[in-house]
Amino acid sequence: QKEVEQDPGPLSVPEGAIVSLNCTYSNSAFQYFMWYRQYSRKGPELLMYTYSSGNKEDGRFTAQVDKSSKYISLFIRDSQPSDSATYLCAMSARGGAAGNKLTFGGGTRVLVKP
Amino acid sequence: GAGVSQSPSNKVTEKGKDVELRCDPISGHTALYWYRQSLGQGLEFLIYFQGNSAPDKSGLPSDRFSAERTGGSVSTLTIQRTQQEDSAVYLCASSLGGVVNTEAFFGQGTRLTVV
Numbered sequence: 001q002k003e004v005e006q007d008p009g010p011l012s013v014p015e016g017a018i019v020s021l022n023c024t025y026s027n028s029a030f031q032y033f034m035w036y037r038q039y040s041r042k043g044p045e046l047l048m049y050t051y052s053s054g055n056k057e058d059g060r061f062t063a064q065v066d067k068s069s070k071y072i073s074l075f076i077r078d079s080q081p082s083d084s085a086t087y088l089c090a091m092s093a094r095g096g097a098a099g100n101k102l103t104f105g106g107g108t109r110v111l112v113k114p
Numbered sequence: 115g116a117g118v119s120q121s122p123s124n125k126v127t128e129k130g131k132d133v134e135l136r137c138d139p140i141s142g143h144t145a146l147y148w149y150r151q152s153l154g155q156g157l158e159f160l161i162y163f164q165g166n167s168a169p170d171k172s173g174l175p176s177d178r179f180s181a182e183r184t185g186g187s188v189s190t191l192t193i194q195r196t197q198q199e200d201s202a203v204y205l206c207a208s209s210l211g212g213v214v215n216t217e218a219f220f221g222q223g224t225r226l227t228v229v
Contacts, residue, residue: 034217043118043205043220044157088157101147101170102207102218104157 003027006089006105015114019076023089023105026070030091030103033065035074038086038107047087048074079112086110116140118221120206126227127196135191135224139208146189147209147218148181152202160204163189164211196228 006023013019021035032051036044048063050056056063064073072091076083086109090102119138127133139146148160159173163183174180178197183189193200203225207218 036220041225043120043222046217046219049217090157101159101162102149102157103159106156 001026002106003103004089004091004105007108008106010109010111012111012113013079015079015081015112017079017112019074019079019083019110019112021074021076021087021089021108021110023072023091024070025072025091025103027091027093027103028067028070029093031094032092033063033072034090034102035061035063036088036090037083038088040085044088081112081114083112084110118206118208118219120204120221120224122224123222124225124227126229129198129228130195132192132194133196133226135193135204135226137189137191137206137208137221139187139189139206140219141187143208143210143219144186145209145211145216145218146183147207148189148191149205149207149220150202151205151223155202157205160191193226196226198228201226201228 004025035048037047038044050063050065053065053067060077062075086107088107089105092102121136146163150158161181162170165186166183178194181191203223205223207220209218210216
């Protein structure tokens with residue numbers, strides 16, 4: 001079983017709908033949680049970064065972390081066709097001099113239809 | 115520079131040849147990471163640098179893979195005697211490093227094809 005599980009999709013939604021993405025993980029040491037967006041043939045682009053449990057909002061994006069359930073979510077409100085991409089969750093157990101090696105989910109492909 | 119820069123963007127090589135992939139991190143970022151992204155495999159950690167030293171090389175798949183970093187800046191990933199299974203996108207990321215965990219920013223990647 002992988003340390004981080006993510007439904008590969010594809011997830012198809014109409015323009016304006018809420019996109020709901022999630023990941024589950026097994027390593028209770030994970031403390032830092034990130035969501036990346038990756039367009040085809042491009043590098044991953046950091047969308048959201050959170051530490052420990054709780055919610056974080058940035059524009060149309062909301063990230064939620066529930067460490068007790070080992071479950072993280074990303075919500076995209078008022079989705080646009082330009083949001084069509086692969087969304088990757090990533091997490092790490094430690095930082096500082098010891099490094100913050102990221103463990104990624106496999107990515108969810110999202111398609112927002114006009 | 116403004117972002118993480120990787121070169122070349124594409125590389126086609128014959129099986130058995132050596133290749134070098136280059137990464138220029140964001141200026142001032144002390145931490146540098148190499149990842150590999152294969153179809154169906156997701157993003158796989160290869161190696162982490164803090165400054166010029168590599169405290170974590172646990173993801174390098176074989177001794178054909180090596181990496182170095184000089185001047186706390188540019189890093190080179192070298193693959194010797196390339197095999198077809200080495201075909202993938204090789205991604206580099208950098209972060210500030212330091213006492214607390216910081217965000218990692220990725221380059222556009224080098225798409226390696228071994229024929």
